[in-house]
Amino acid sequence: MRTEEPPPSARAGASALPGAEEALRALRSGLWHWDTAAGVVTVDAEAARLLGLPPVAGEVTEARVRARFHPVDWNEIDGVVRLAVAEDSLAEARLRIMDERGRVIRTVRSRSKPTYHRETGSYELVGVLQEIGEQPPGAAAHSPVTGDWRRSREAFLLDAGRALAEARSTAEVLRVAARLSMPGFSPDGLAVFGLAGDHLTVIGHHGHSPGAEGPFTAMPLDTDYPAAEVVRTGRAVYLSSPGDYRRDYPTAWRLAEPFERQSWAFLPLVVAGRTIGAWMAAFAYRVTFTPDERAVLTTVARMLAQALSRAGAAESERELTDGLQRSMLPTLGPEIPGVRLAARYVPTGGGLQVGGDWYDVIPLPSGRIALVIGDVQGHDVRAAGLMGQLRVALRAYAAEGHRPDAVLSRAGRFLAGLTDAVPYGATGPAPPGEAAETRFATCLYVEADPLTGVLEIARAGHPEPAIRLADGTVLLRSTAGGLPLGIDPDTDYPTTRLVLEPGETMLICTDGLIETGGHDWDTGWARIRSTLEEHPGDSLEELADGLVQAVHGPSSHHTTGPLADRREDDIAFLLLRRGERPEPVTPTRRTLxxxxxxxxxxxxxxxxxxxxxxxxxxxxEQVDSAVLMVSETLTNVLVHTDGDALMTAEVTGEPGRRRLRVEVTDASDDLPHRREPGELASSGRGLVLMDLLADAWGVDPRGEGKSTWFELAESTKSAGPEREPESEPGT
Structure with a gap:
């Protein structure tokens, strides 16, 4: 079999190719293999020469090689290798080689492929060393062996880290990122991407016109877009030119092309090993993304991720505490004839925006109202939780119709049971041998009759109420009281009876209103008394604002001396004013x-x-509806309970604007439940009818039993001539 020979030109070219070692030597390059686990570096003759060693191939110790590197450059190697492993790229570095006297004899460039062995935590590098000559003008600015570059980079990273650490919100973090001026290269376009399920979302951007983020919002993670790939893989993407972008991401290029950038870096934002988003830095000029530049970008991305994570957690906490505060503080509800109310809650105690202070306004079954203000010991999550539980318990006891002393006695036993069972900071019972934490709460409970101005007050270790008389005189009313709630379950709370005359105003507050600003009890009350006496008495809301301003005014922020070190507390207070002239009493019809x-x-x-x-x-038609609902309600009592029913019907208001309220009371504690009756069912329609026919209805627990009620507002539509009522059959 005859084999064709290559043409002469091909044979000549092949014979002209030098061997690998000869080519490397001609390029003044050498091969090396570095095993950090064994501590051995294997070099060929040229690599040994470049390292300042005898030009003989073989193995040398890591310590001997390290002695030839400039100490500053040696410290750079670890970071460069780690970055290359993270990005699955080549590790590149410029290294100064020194002789035995510590003089720099040459500069070499190292290019190697690192491999990380997870089981041993060691690296293995295989690469080349090449001697390089003098740097062209300006190139030294980006060289890791240049002291000016290193100092500039370190100063920049320190400033950036400090600024990002001080940012308290996502908006502040983005503003700091937009102002970063990196040494030698600064992006003119930034974007931060977050995650919303399996989609990218633009958290913020800089250097682009408003609305430019539209095509990049809600982008699926499987999209051919660099930021999406970074989030999927956790690896950075560097694009040094529009050609690179167009070649690697042809689909996304049409979105990026209108921005006319020349280079892009997309880096993962990683927190605790989890990728939370991506950061894009876009440049108006070409950037080659040297190892030093990549190291700076990677460091900034790490700091940015941490700052965004902290800001997000802080914003979530603020949103949670604000929501908790709004849910726990009630609205004052509709106007109450004969009295006016105003209330304020001002958190001033530090990081947590809601603590143990609260107020409440509770309508009572008797037609009176209860005003409650209290303060649970502490200013933490535990205090806020106990406050919420205690507030609900007080509302329940008040709604059952108990007197003020009985309400506080029951609340004290309730709180004692809670704090005896749960230690500080825990969610379950105290473990054996560990003492449970005792928390207490101060409370002031006022039952007020809007028509007569009678106040019945029970106090549990709380500041006493202040009364502003009609002529502006302010008196601190002395009231009997007992221990704070939760200390002794058997404490009695005597009731003090006062009368609020027309034009008078009562203030009840927590101690934060008195002592905030470094004041003690005496100076704090003097400040409040002065504000109450001097403030015009026309608007209750303006008076409430004046009290807050008096506490947070300039004097409260510039107190000096020992009092200035006292811890601030939350502020909560309620104002109750009786009308200057008694409201005319509207005739009321009532039947029982x-x-x-x-x-x-x-x-x-x-x-x-x-x-x-x-x-x-x-x-x-409303009359017929009312009759039907009364029939259903009375029948339900007789069918589903063993007791009697008491019907109370009351009409109030002027003709044409009257309101009917009907209550049916029984002694059973079992509450009715709404059902959906079938077509042939003979029962289960009572609550459904009230839901359809009544303007308002409900079921209220009483001390013994319950009350089912409904209300109708008089409609002015004409119903034709009045007809004689039909005879009513029995049941």
Whole structure:
């Protein structure tokens, strides 16, 4: 078999190619293999020469090689290798070689491929060393062996780290990132991407026109876009030219082309090993992204990720505490005839924006109102949680119709049971041998009659109320009281009876209003008294604002001496003012009827009485609805309980704008439950009917039993001539 020979020209070219060692020697380059686990560096003759060693191939110790490197350059190697491993790229560095006297004899460039052995934590590098001549003008600015570059970089990173650490919100972090001026190369376009499920979202950007982020918002992670790839893989993407971008990401290039940038760096934002987003730095000029430049960008990305994580956590905490505060502090509700109310809550205690202070306004079954203000010991999450539980318990005891002393006694036992069972900072019972933490709360409970101005006050270790008389005189009312809630479950809370005259104002507050600003008890009350006496008395809301301003004014922020070191506390207070002239009493119609278990026929009498009560009601259809709801409610009591029913019907207001309220009270604690009756069902429609026909309805627990009620507002639509009521059948 005959084999064709290559043409002469091919044979000549092949014979002209030098061997690998000869080519490396001609290029003044040498090969090396560095095993950090063994501490051995294997070099060929040229690499040994470049390292300042005898030009003989073989193995040398790591310590001997290290002695030939400039100490500053040696410290750079570890960071360069780690960065190359993270990016799965080549490790490149310029290294100064010194002789035995410590003089720099040459500069070499190292290019190697690192391999990381996770089981041993060691690296293995295989690469080349090449001697380089003098740097061209300006090139030294980017060289890792140039002291000016290193000092500039270190100063920049220190300043950037400090600024990012001080940023307290995402917006501040983005502003800091936009102002970063990196040494020797600074991007003119920035974008920070976050994650929303399996989509990218633009958290913020700089250097682009408003709305430019539109095409990049809600971008799926599987999109052919560099930021999406960075988030998927956790590896940085560097694009040194538009050609690189167009070649590697042809689909996304049409989105990036209009911005007319020349180079791009996309880096992962990693926190605790988890990629939370990506950072894009875009340049208006070509950037080669040397190892030093990549190291700077990587460091900035790490700091940026940490800053964004801290800012996000802080914003979440602020949102949580603000929501907690809003949910725990009630609204004052509709106006109450005869009195006016104003309230404020001002968190001033530090990081957590809600603590143990609270106030509440509770409508009572008797038609009166209860004003409650209290302060749970401490200013932390535990105090806030106890405050919420105690507030709910107080509302429940008040709604059951208990007197002020009984409400506080029950609340004290409730709080003692909570704090005895749960240690500080825990969510379960105290472990054996560990003492549970005892938390207490001060509280002031006022039951007020809007018509007569009678106040019945029970106090548990709380500041006493202050009364501003009609002529502006302020008196601190002495009231009896007991220990704070939660200390002794058997404490009694005597009741003090006061009368608030027309034009007078009562202030109840927590000690934060008195002592904030470094004041003690005496000077704090003097400040509050002065504000109450000097402030115009026309607007209760303006008076409330004046009290807050007095506490947070310039004097409260510039107190000196020992008092200035006292810890600030939250502020909560309530103002109650009785009208200057008693409101005219509107005539009220009222009827009561008891229906016993043995007298079901009296349900018909109840329907008849309600029709008589509403004989001049404008809308006859509403009368029929009211009669039907009364019949259903009374019947439910007789069918589902073992006790009697008491019906109370009351009409208040002027003709045409009147309101009917009907209550049916029984002694059973079992609350009715709404059901969806079937087509042939004979029961289960009572609550459904009230939901459809009543303007408002509900079921309120009482001390013993419950009250089912509904309300109707008089409609002025014409219902035709009044007709005679039909006869009412029995049940």
């Amino acid at each position: 009827l008891t229906v016993a278990q043995a007298e079901p026929h009296r349900i018909a009498a109840g329907r008849q009485q309600l029709r008589e009560l509403l004989h001049d009601w404008a809308d006859r």
